[in-house]
Amino acid sequence: MNLGGMEAIAQQVAGKAILDHAKETEQKLDAKLAKLDNMDEDDLDKLREKRKAQLIAAQKIKQDNLSNGHGRYSELPDQPAFFEATKKSKFCKIDAEKSPYLTEKLNIFVMPTILLIKGGHTIHQIRGFEELGGTDDFHEDTLAFVLSQYGVLNFDGEPPSDPTKASAGVNSIAMKMLGKGAARAGAREGDEADY
Incomplete structure (x- = not known):
């Protein structure tokens, strides 16, 4: 043939x-x-009630997230604050140089390191800048896209082709870019709600 x-x-x-x-x-x-x-009228009423309950629950989760500081990416001052934050927040940052116990226990030896934790277990470490385009001048959309690939953040847009330029689609996340040498430890239990 x-x-x-x-x-x-x-x-x-x-x-x-x-x-x-x-x-x-x-x-x-x-x-x-x-x-x-x-469907009859009773079925439609049940469907409306179910959807209403879903919307109310989603709004409560969103409010709880906002009251816990979600939507902000900020550095925690010390190790005890990290442990406290991980009990109620799903995304946080701590300076590895000020946290020798955590860096040793979490096997952080490259700076920066982004630790992705879900359900109390480390699912991935982003070490250095390779996954972020190989540059420390990456755009926050690039970081959000990479985090979404591991299920710790929602990203609804096209994958960034250039890590230094923005592409629309991240779900209302406001992140401050970290300076060189700052270690990032973060993301606890992926959340399906907007951050």
Whole structure:
């Protein structure tokens, strides 16, 4: 079989897979529409109440986050403050040079280091600037995008192509860029709400 014949077969297989997926998606949507068409007033009231409860819960979480300092990226003064903050906050920063116990226990040996912690367990360490474009002049959107890849932050935009330029999409995060030599230890338990 020649190369042209193989490409034609590959296109047919890909086309069939796309068509099958589209049909499956259409069937699911049709089922949801049929379910909505068959709802009576009581069902709609239940659906409204459920959605209202979800919105109220989301607003409470947002208010709690704001009262705990979320939406701000600030440095903690010492190790006891770090432990206290991690009990109620999901994102914080501490200077590694002032925290020898933490740096040893958390295996921080490169500066800067961003420690990503979820559920009380370290899930990743961003050491140095390699994941941030290899430069210390990265834009906060680049940091937000990288953090979102590990599930500790929501980022709803295109991946930054240039780490030093902004791209819209980060969920209302206000971060101060840290100076050279500042270690970053942060992010505890990923949060699905806007920061």
